[in-house]
Amino acid sequence: MGLSDAVRRHVLLDFDGPVCSLFAGAPAPDIARDLHDYLTKDGIEAPESWGTDDPLALLRAVADTHPALVEPADTRLTQLETSAAGSAAPTPGGREFLDACAATARPVWIVSNNSGAAIRTYLAAHGLTVAGVFGRVPGDPTSMKPSARLLADAMAAAESGPSECVFIGDAVRDVEAGKAAGVGTIGYANKPHKDQKLRAAGAVAVTTSMTDLAQAVLDAGEWSHLWAQ
Numbered sequence: 001m002g003l004s005d006a007v008r009r010h011v012l013l014d015f016d017g018p019v020c021s022l023f024a025g026a027p028a029p030d031i032a033r034d035l036h037d038y039l040t041k042d043g044i045e046a047p048e049s050w051g052t053d054d055p056l057a058l059l060r061a062v063a064d065t066h067p068a069l070v071e072p073a074d075t076r077l078t079q080l081e082t083s084a085a086g087s088a089a090p091t092p093g094g095r096e097f098l099d100a101c102a103a104t105a106r107p108v109w110i111v112s113n114n115s116g117a118a119i120r121t122y123l124a125a126h127g128l129t130v131a132g133v134f135g136r137v138p139g140d141p142t143s144m145k146p147s148a149r150l151l152a153d154a155m156a157a158a159e160s161g162p163s164e165c166v167f168i169g170d171a172v173r174d175v176e177a178g179k180a181a182g183v184g185t186i187g188y189a190n191k192p193h194k195d196q197k198l199r200a201a202g203a204v205a206v207t208t209s210m211t212d213l214a215q216a217v218l219d220a221g222e223w224s225h226l227w228a229q
Helices: 028-040 055-065 067-087 094-103 116-125 149-158 172-181 194-201 210-220 223-228
Strands: 010-013 108-111 132-134 165-169 184-188 205-207
Touching: 010 149, 028 055, 028 067, 055 067, 067 116, 094 108, 094 210, 108 149, 116 132, 132 149, 149 165, 149 172, 165 172, 172 184, 172 194, 184 194, 184 210, 194 205, 205 210
Parallel strands: 010 108, 010 165, 108 132, 165 184, 184 205
Antiparallel strands: none
């Protein structure tokens, strides 16, 4: 399936990757280390599963091993992510993609494992507008992709069904979440060889450029005309 063929009325869009590199100025390993130190400052012994450079993976590990610490861990991670949003690097073509969706009357709904506060901070700082933001549910790491929950919440807000939506993400878990929600996923392969992994996971199309994807949206035309046919 070509990129234009995969475009639908509503666009569900991952954040860290397609929109920006959230941890460009505050590397993810540093965020994970800060969170780890925060959780162990009172003498809590960290299990082996906490030894990760991925702050979101650490949040999952906390939920698996110390459920009572999930709320403070999520609160702290949200603070760190929101601070990181101030030094996040815009993805080339990310703004153009949002502009193309606006030009063709396609609402965009951010669906991300990152905190809603961090996402909104970045959007506001860069003057970007979307229809809605669905970050992970505070204190509930099980809401994160590959769970379909956030996609389902976005579709409910959009008053739409899977056939009217396309999801765009840069990770295998995004494709898995899309499949679980019944939504076709366009994979954004922003690193070498990632296209193969996204295709193998079941992406309906893959692009290495958000600029190309923006052009595909423009080529597809305004959704109202397509759905009237």
